[in-house]
Amino acid sequence: MEEAMGNTALCSAKRNGARSRSKLRLAIKGSMITAMVQLGIVGGVLAVWQWGVQAGIISNFLVGSPAGIFVKMWQAMLDGSLWMDTQTTLVEAIVGFLIGSLVGSVVGLSLWYSPIFARIVEPFIVAINSVPKIAFAPMVILWFGTGMISKIMLAVSLTAIVALIAAYEAAKNADHDLQALLLALGGTKHQIFFKVVVPSTLPAMISTFRINIGFGLVGAVVGEFISSSHGLGHMIFNASSLYDLNSVWVGLFALMFVGFVLYYVVDSIERYLLPWRQVEANQRLRV
Amino acid sequence: MGVFLFYLGIYAWKFKSMTMQTPKLSLRNVSKSFQSKGHEINVLDKLSFDVYDQDFVSIIGPSGCGKTTIFNIIAGLLKPDEGEIYMDGEVATGLRGKVGYMLQKDLLLPWRTVLQNVVLGLELRGTPLKECKDVAMEYIYTYGLAGFEHAYPKALSGGMKQRVALIRTLIYDPQVILLDEPFSALDYQTRLYLEGVLVEAVETFNKTVILVTHDIDEAVALSKRVVVLGARPASVKSVHEINIGQRTPIEARSDPNFSGYFHALCAELEIQTKVGS
Numbered sequence: 001m002e003e004a005m006g007n008t009a010l011c012s013a014k015r016n017g018a019r020s021r022s023k024l025r026l027a028i029k030g031s032m033i034t035a036m037v038q039l040g041i042v043g044g045v046l047a048v049w050q051w052g053v054q055a056g057i058i059s060n061f062l063v064g065s066p067a068g069i070f071v072k073m074w075q076a077m078l079d080g081s082l083w084m085d086t087q088t089t090l091v092e093a094i095v096g097f098l099i100g101s102l103v104g105s106v107v108g109l110s111l112w113y114s115p116i117f118a119r120i121v122e123p124f125i126v127a128i129n130s131v132p133k134i135a136f137a138p139m140v141i142l143w144f145g146t147g148m149i150s151k152i153m154l155a156v157s158l159t160a161i162v163a164l165i166a167a168y169e170a171a172k173n174a175d176h177d178l179q180a181l182l183l184a185l186g187g188t189k190h191q192i193f194f195k196v197v198v199p200s201t202l203p204a205m206i207s208t209f210r211i212n213i214g215f216g217l218v219g220a221v222v223g224e225f226i227s228s229s230h231g232l233g234h235m236i237f238n239a240s241s242l243y244d245l246n247s248v249w250v251g252l253f254a255l256m257f258v259g260f261v262l263y264y265v266v267d268s269i270e271r272y273l274l275p276w277r278q279v280e281a282n283q284r285l286r287v
Numbered sequence: 288m289g290v291f292l293f294y295l296g297i298y299a300w301k302f303k304s305m306t307m308q309t310p311k312l313s314l315r316n317v318s319k320s321f322q323s324k325g326h327e328i329n330v331l332d333k334l335s336f337d338v339y340d341q342d343f344v345s346i347i348g349p350s351g352c353g354k355t356t357i358f359n360i361i362a363g364l365l366k367p368d369e370g371e372i373y374m375d376g377e378v379a380t381g382l383r384g385k386v387g388y389m390l391q392k393d394l395l396l397p398w399r400t401v402l403q404n405v406v407l408g409l410e411l412r413g414t415p416l417k418e419c420k421d422v423a424m425e426y427i428y429t430y431g432l433a434g435f436e437h438a439y440p441k442a443l444s445g446g447m448k449q450r451v452a453l454i455r456t457l458i459y460d461p462q463v464i465l466l467d468e469p470f471s472a473l474d475y476q477t478r479l480y481l482e483g484v485l486v487e488a489v490e491t492f493n494k495t496v497i498l499v500t501h502d503i504d505e506a507v508a509l510s511k512r513v514v515v516l517g518a519r520p521a522s523v524k525s526v527h528e529i530n531i532g533q534r535t536p537i538e539a540r541s542d543p544n545f546s547g548y549f550h551a552l553c554a555e556l557e558i559q560t561k562v563g564s
Contacts, residue, residue, distance in 0.1 A: 177390070177392055177394055178394055178396065180359075180362075180364055181388055181390075181394045182407075182411065183363075183364060183383060184362040184363060184364055184383055184384075184386060184388040184465075185383075185384060185387075185388065185407070185408045185411050185459065186383050186384020186385075186408075186411055186412065187411045191411055195396070195407075195410075195411075196396070199396070199398045200398075202398075274398070275439070276397055276398045276399075276439040276441060
């Protein structure tokens with residue numbers, strides 16, 4: 001009897017396996033179609049662009065051409081300058097992003113500990129946030145020189161305040177009933193902080209990190225625009241002052257690629273850190 | 288003769304102390320008011336009642352009478368303005384960490400698996416997971432959640448979530464279990480089932496329970512005594528002993544005494560049975 005039951009269980013497991021495999025196959029097929037359409041769009045735009053330039057409808061001087069961009073990219077890759085510049089900007093953006101997000105999050109979360117202190121500093125935070133942080137750039141360059149440090153600091157100033165506000169808001173909104181439960185079970189404030197407040201802020205914080213990756217790149221590139229000797233911002237700025245639009249495009253595409261990769265890195269970190277959110281996503285109805 | 292009287296005295300004293308059981312928990316003249324829009328609202332007014340060891344006491348009252356406030360005061364989340372709470376005959380300064388706590392909301396941590404949720408209370412006391420894992424798995428198995436120990440609460444049904452919350456409360460082994468309408472969000476079948484699970488668990492583990500509910504039916508079916516509160520500011524209107532021999536809540540509902548208690552409590556709460564008057 002038991003064996004029979006075991007067999008049925010095995011069969012149903014097999015069936016489930018087969019079903020999920022065919023589901024997987026469908027999903028792969030769907031994503032391949034999506035990717036092909038996306039590639040088609042990119043190819044189409046480039047083809048029309050190239051055709052427009054050759055037909056004389058689009059100015060090669062002011063806009064550049066895909067063929068020219070390709071040549072410039074090839075050259076920059078061969079002489080190693082594209083890699084150098086990308087590396088410089090990437091390091092500036094990532095280090096700035098990491099320091100800014102970390103410091104901002106820690107400060108924002110720690111404001112949860114003292115509501116009185118939080119109330120005192122709140123208007124200052126709002127005031128600092130209302131200034132376009134990019135306006136600090138000239139001052140930051142004066143303070144930290146024309147090297148990498150000033151770009152990192154600029155990225156920090158852009159990302160820290162965003163992370164701080166997001167962390168503080170999320171900590172304030174952490175479920176009060178859960179906090180009451182831990183309190184009733186004899187939990188200390190530290191335990192409530194680490195077991196309820198911090199985990200419940202994680203989803204909001206990771207969304208902020210996604211935005212902050214972009215801000216880190218903005219900080220690095222703007223810093224390079226103002227004064228630098230390396231980096232994609234430097235390359236774009238120089239090329240545009242020489243009316244070398246094809247090189248400008250190379251820099252822009254490199255930035256786009258960097259942003260793209262970093263976005264997906266944050267995405268996979270989210271999957272790793274928040275497995276419980278995946279359950280939710282799987283159960284959601286598709287409309 | 289004198290010696291005989293002396294022993295008789297001792298015997299009488301012993302006998303008295305045996306019958307006069309000290310309450311597990313007693314509230315004495317507990318008052319509480321809240322500030323709202325500049326004026327004070329009295330929620331509890333000199334509230335007193337006792338809960339004995341292994342008692343099952345339900346607190347019912349008109350909606351908005353401050354049942355949840357009582358609950359929070361006993362749980363140690365609110366301080367009463369006046370009055371004392373005694374535990375085992377001594378003034379209790381804080382009951383935090385001594386009471387188990389279960390609400391209508393399951394209050395499971397969504398980022399923790401069933402197993403991690405179940406051991407939360409023990410973890411707060413400093414017990415490492417390694418030590419309590421086996422016991423936790425035993426409970427999970429007993430309450431029909433085997434195979435779900437590594438599932439997240441989002442993947443469970445409402446009844447399963449409340450079962451996890453119940454296990455979390457039981458495994459914590461509190462002196463008093465506080466329940467605030469724990470089953471009112473569930474469908475009737477699940478609710479009857481979980482009421483049975485609760486009563487059985489309470490008897491197996493010799494627990495003392497205080498149940499706050501608006502459901503007279505549930506109060507009669509589950510409890511040994513029912514405390515009826517008056518309208519706000521709440522004070523104890525009456526205490527009813529419930530003598531129903533049946534063990535399970537479903538059998539209790541068909542007990543010949545059931546409807547008598549039910550109607551007495553309805554009358555006590557002044558529930559209008561006729562539309563218009």
